[in-house]
Amino acid sequence: MAAEFMEVGVGRRPDENRTREERIRGLICEALEPQMVAIENDSARHAGHAGAREMAERGAGGETHYLMLVVSGAFRGAGRVQRQRLVHEILADEFRTGLHALSLTLRTPEEQASASAA
């Protein structure tokens, strides 16, 4: 409680010090207990385009476009749309705060094993 009070005292929440990539990683790890998470910030490549400019105006510049691979048993038995919806729900706050594009590869451990063998 003391720590929280101090954070409030300096006028920001602890989360605000973390990059979006760190927050995404934290949320995914907590919710999906993944075997593997790889996140790549692809924002720079999209910097010129309309979506990125608009987000930059809203203060989310440089943290708009990501690629992510998640390998988790939580995806077993779920179809593609269901898996992505699950990730979208976990990251709902990020989408609300300027996450604009998230390219997802979502695999079960079994699928990952055959993907790396191929």
Add this chain to the structure above:
Amino acid sequence: MADAVSQRIQSEIEANPVMLYMKGDAMFPQCGFSARVVQILSHLQVPFQTANVLEDPSLREGIKSFSNWPTIPQLYVKGEFVGGCDIVTEMFQSGELQTLFEEKGIPVIA
């Protein structure tokens, strides 16, 4: 009462067997992800309709809540949501997209 945007989307996806909500249009996509889906559909030579969400802010937000999906593009086949760019690309690469079109009675050339 369903709002006007949802009604518009519902009637578009019912009227058009392959309906793509995207940024820009098929000739001039305004986003790389939209462009990729257009490229796949064009490659398969399936007839498709597009709606440009950049021309209509209410559509841009409306399509996201309609499908409960936060990003654009969004592809609908015979009134059903198929997915966005990642899903369409994966399904194309594995041949599932071609199978889906055939099952839905939409002829695929490639």
